Amino acid sequence: MWRLISTKDQSKMEMLKLFYETNEPITIDRLSKETKSSPRSVKNYLKELRGTIEEIGGEFQSSSEGVNFKIPTNIGIDYFQKQLFKKSLGFILLEKIFFNETLTNEQLINELFISQSTLNRSVNSLNSALESYGLKLKTSPYKVIGEEYLIRNFYTSYFVEAYTANEWPFENLDKEFVEKLLPSASDYYQSTSDVMSYPHFRFRFAVDLVRNLKGYSVELPLSENDSMSALYDKLTTEIEHEIEDLTFDHPLEKKSYVNALAVCQLNISKKLLNQQLLQDETLKKQLNEVKQMIDFLTEHFELKAENQTNLIVEMNKALLFFSRSKEQLQPKEFILFTPRDYFLVSHYQKKYTTFYDMVLQNITLLCKNRGFQPTEDTLNYLIYLLISKWSGLTKQLFNRYHSIVVKVYSPLSFRHAQNIVESLISDLPRSLEVSVLEEPIVNEEVLSTIDFDILVTTQTLFLNIEQPIIFMYRTRSSHQYDELQYLIRKIAEQKEKNAREKFMNKKIPHLQDKKSKFNVIT
Numbered sequence: 001m002w003r004l005i006s007t008k009d010q011s012k013m014e015m016l017k018l019f020y021e022t023n024e025p026i027t028i029d030r031l032s033k034e035t036k037s038s039p040r041s042v043k044n045y046l047k048e049l050r051g052t053i054e055e056i057g058g059e060f061q062s063s064s065e066g067v068n069f070k071i072p073t074n075i076g077i078d079y080f081q082k083q084l085f086k087k088s089l090g091f092i093l094l095e096k097i098f099f100n101e102t103l104t105n106e107q108l109i110n111e112l113f114i115s116q117s118t119l120n121r122s123v124n125s126l127n128s129a130l131e132s133y134g135l136k137l138k139t140s141p142y143k144v145i146g147e148e149y150l151i152r153n154f155y156t157s158y159f160v161e162a163y164t165a166n167e168w169p170f171e172n173l174d175k176e177f178v179e180k181l182l183p184s185a186s187d188y189y190q191s192t193s194d195v196m197s198y199p200h201f202r203f204r205f206a207v208d209l210v211r212n213l214k215g216y217s218v219e220l221p222l223s224e225n226d227s228m229s230a231l232y233d234k235l236t237t238e239i240e241h242e243i244e245d246l247t248f249d250h251p252l253e254k255k256s257y258v259n260a261l262a263v264c265q266l267n268i269s270k271k272l273l274n275q276q277l278l279q280d281e282t283l284k285k286q287l288n289e290v291k292q293m294i295d296f297l298t299e300h301f302e303l304k305a306e307n308q309t310n311l312i313v314e315m316n317k318a319l320l321f322f323s324r325s326k327e328q329l330q331p332k333e334f335i336l337f338t339p340r341d342y343f344l345v346s347h348y349q350k351k352y353t354t355f356y357d358m359v360l361q362n363i364t365l366l367c368k369n370r371g372f373q374p375t376e377d378t379l380n381y382l383i384y385l386l387i388s389k390w391s392g393l394t395k396q397l398f399n400r401y402h403s404i405v406v407k408v409y410s411p412l413s414f415r416h417a418q419n420i421v422e423s424l425i426s427d428l429p430r431s432l433e434v435s436v437l438e439e440p441i442v443n444e445e446v447l448s449t450i451d452f453d454i455l456v457t458t459q460t461l462f463l464n465i466e467q468p469i470i471f472m473y474r475t476r477s478s479h480q481y482d483e484l485q486y487l488i489r490k491i492a493e494q495k496e497k498n499a500r501e502k503f504m505n506k507k508i509p510h511l512q513d514k515k516s517k518f519n520v521i522t
Contacts, residue, residue, distance in 0.1 A: 001129045001335050004090030011035040012045050013084065020077050025066030052080075078164075081337055085162035089114070089122050090129070094144070095162075098155055099172065101143040101214065108142065130154075133331040148218040149324065150331060152211055156204045161335050165199035170206045172213075178206065181243070181261060201268070205260055212256030218263075228280070231272055235262045273313065289369060290315045293362045294390075301355060301503055303396050311389050318385055322378055323370040330378045338384075344394070345384050352397050354503045359383055401499045402492050405451060407437040408472075410458040414438065420458065420472060432488065453491050454484070 002010065014035045018026055031042045046067060050060045056079075059070040085091045092112065096103065103111075108119055126137045133154050135146035144151055159169060168175045182205060211218075239258050248254040266272055277284050290312045298305055322330050348356040363382045367374040374382070387393055406424065410417035417436040424434045437455070439446050447455070447465055455461070455469045463469065470484045 004088050011037045016080050019069050025068050027066040090126050097142045103142045134329040152207050156207045157335050159203045160200050208260040212259055286316050319370050323372050330375050333381050341388050344387050345380050354500050401496045404432050404453045404491050406434045406454045407452040408456045409437040
């Protein structure tokens with residue numbers, strides 16, 4: 001979709017990324033190289049950015065060493081990202097068409113103040129960009145066509161990226177009325193899933209409503225025994241009863257709201273999931289496949305065993321989405337910008353290679369079991385979903401690969417040792433577990449029963465032990481403290497190497513050989 005953004009605006013966005021990454025001055029030559037623009041163009045872009053940033057209270061900084069901007073601390077790069085959508089003719093056109101499917105060439109030319117040739121070029125660019133999402137822009141009148149679930153998914157992603165959670169671009173929908181029907185954010189997270197996004201949920205509900213009001217409907221992914229259909233019928237009856245006191249302008253409006261609410265409930269309610277699992281063997285099998293993978297990763301990497309129902313359901317929904325297309329289409333789950341924590345995919349690939357590779361293999365197998373060969377983008381998204389929604393995963397893996405245990409011994413008193421512990425914790429990396437060695441007398445026999453990597457002491461110790469012993473002088477400038485820092489780095493590197501070899505050498509059973517059962521949630 002980046003073809004809908006002008007080359008100039010793309011270059012300005014690249015420059016903003018650089019300014020956000022550092023407070024140091026950046027040379028014109030570097031900006032030119034990074035943006036693939038001429039120095040003259042860079043200077044023009046800087047002039048435009050200066051005007052934009054000064055309008056929001058920012059400041060342009062220039063010196064012999066280079067340039068930078070002092071951007072207000074409350075303004076994130078997302079502010080500028082969202083401006084791209086508002087300035088792009090292609091995205092303006094897409095949004096207009098979403099709300100009004102009766103627009104003609106003449107109306108668009110007059111409303112957008114453009115020529116017919118400009119409109120034609122924009123339509124061609126849009127069709128090229130929409131192709132990878134399984135969609136097409138039809139003219140006379142203008143409308144986006146394709147499978148309905150793909151249209152709704154695309155526009156939900158668009159509104160999430162183009163608007164903040166506090167904005168409401170749906171002028172034909174009463175925001176207060178919608179929020180009265182939907183659960184509050186606090187109720188939503190407490191009663192459903194802590195891995196889901198409430199703003200995304202609310203925008204999806206609005207998109208569903210707009211499409212429903214236009215007379216479009218989306219087929220539910222029904223199972224063989226039609227359990228979803230039966231639950232849907234029962235749910236719509238209950239919702240109609242719950243909202244019978246509300247006033248609607250016409251029957252279609254009420255039906256549209258009931259349908260959107262029912263679909264929301266089917267997507268988030270654990271109670272309804274329980275009911276469906278009682279009679280839907282296909283769904284139970286699908287969830288069990290995902291559970292097998294998560295259980296295997298938990299066991300193999302010695303992670304904390306937890307109830308992963310939310311994660312399992314979210315992964316399964318994504319797999320269903322990618323396997324649903326009749327034409328084996330796997331559209332991207334974003335328009336221009338990946339989620340903020342998408343960097344975790346490349347981070348894991350570099351830092352936790354063994355875990356990443358194993359996740360990649362298992363997810364690829366899951367995709368094949370669902371009848372499709374995943375693209376690179378699909379794999380990255382599914383890996384992102386797993387690692388970003390798995391509670392505490394990064395911390396657990398970090399501890400597995402890097403955690404170092406430092407014991408502090410003082411013959412004077414426990415409090416003396418505790419003071420040193422607190423001092424070290426404030427200075428040393430947080431990956432260290434620093435605690436008091438509580439034994440009043442230490443020797444080889446006592447220490448052989450304790451798991452630690454470094455022994456810090458306040459008195460001289462002559463002990464024949466594997467771990468290094470560091471006498472802690474009262475200042476941080478001593479060579480002993482430098483040696484402690486060196487040992488920490490050295491041990492961390494060795495631990496990472498050992499952990500990687502350990503997990504690589506473990507016997508890896510085939511995913512389908514693992515026996516696990518997804519039970520009804522209580």
